[in-house]
Amino acid sequence: MPELPEVEIVRQSLNKKIKQKKVKKVIVRNKNLRIKIPKNFENFLKNKEIKGVKRYSKYLILYLPNNEYCLIHLGMSGTIHLLENHKKNYLTNASFYKSFFLPNKHNHVEIIFEGLKLVYNDPRRFGFFQIIRSKKLLKKKFDKLGPEPFQLKFNGEYIYSYFKKKKKNIKNFLLDQKFVSGIGNIYASEILFLCSINPVKKAFLLSREDCKKIELNSRKVLNYAIKKGGSSIRDFKNISGLKGNFQKNFQVYSREGLSCKRQKCSGVIKKKIISNRSTFFCNSCQK
Numbered sequence: 001m002p003e004l005p006e007v008e009i010v011r012q013s014l015n016k017k018i019k020q021k022k023v024k025k026v027i028v029r030n031k032n033l034r035i036k037i038p039k040n041f042e043n044f045l046k047n048k049e050i051k052g053v054k055r056y057s058k059y060l061i062l063y064l065p066n067n068e069y070c071l072i073h074l075g076m077s078g079t080i081h082l083l084e085n086h087k088k089n090y091l092t093n094a095s096f097y098k099s100f101f102l103p104n105k106h107n108h109v110e111i112i113f114e115g116l117k118l119v120y121n122d123p124r125r126f127g128f129f130q131i132i133r134s135k136k137l138l139k140k141k142f143d144k145l146g147p148e149p150f151q152l153k154f155n156g157e158y159i160y161s162y163f164k165k166k167k168k169n170i171k172n173f174l175l176d177q178k179f180v181s182g183i184g185n186i187y188a189s190e191i192l193f194l195c196s197i198n199p200v201k202k203a204f205l206l207s208r209e210d211c212k213k214i215e216l217n218s219r220k221v222l223n224y225a226i227k228k229g230g231s232s233i234r235d236f237k238n239i240s241g242l243k244g245n246f247q248k249n250f251q252v253y254s255r256e257g258l259s260c261k262r263q264k265c266s267g268v269i270k271k272k273i274i275s276n277r278s279t280f281f282c283n284s285c286q287k
């Protein structure tokens with residue numbers, strides 16, 4: 001599943017390629033995504049200039065003129081491919097997630113610009129496109145989501161006061177989009193390792209100092225993943241087509257049974273299923 005770092009990489013690619021470009025034509029081949037593509041979608045986008053591409057949590061936001069927007073969510077398996085005219089044998093994927101090149105099947109939406117087109121591919125069809133017609137409605141859309149780790153609002157004090165009297169474990173909170181949006185399962189394990197906090201620890205037992213560590217390490221882990229080009233376990237490959245080494249950069253994720261990477265720690269990485277999600281942690285240094 002694409003997580004925040006992958007979505008941020010897609011945003012950067014899109015912003016570079018389609019900002020200030022005018023939509024010439026839209027082709028919808030399959031309307032039945034998680035949310036049905038609106039009836040007037042093709043006409044809505046046609047002749048509009050893309051003012052910029054932003055992101056909130058895992059939503060991509062195409063900024064259009066007159067405070068209108070098009071939201072794109074990649075769901076479980078969505079990828080965006082950018083195909084430039086007269087260019088052959090180059091990578092089309094706007095991220096490192098899944099296939100480098102445009103697959104033959106499941107290309108549901110095409111947005112065509114001068115000399116370039118954007119193709120939305122999604123085998124499982126959990127992604128979606130949405131039209132938002134005002135700034136107010138855009139804000140409302142994200143009202144229920146907690147702050148992103150990059151926002152100032154996500155700080156030690158916020159975390160500490162949020163956790164008061166909360167008996168759920170910390171791992172669950174890192175995946176709770178009302179508390180913080182966009183962390184995702186892989187990164188939650190990595191963050192807790194850096195904080196030396198056991199994933200099953202009840203949130204209310206965390207100290208102010210622990211909460212400060214969660215603030216700083218959440219930012220650190222996501223920034224690092226963005227810098228490394230996003231990650232996805234099975235599908236990550238680097239730009240030259242060789243198998244990427246991002247997995248080697250994980251401290252705990254998918255390292256079950258291996259020894260802890262922390263200096264002077266003789267612990268072993270364990271795997272535990274918490275709320276149906278795999279969680280990895282060191283049995284010695286995470287208390």
Ligand SMILES: [Zn+2]
Pocket residue numbers: 260261262265266267268282283284285286
């Ligand atoms: Zn350890």
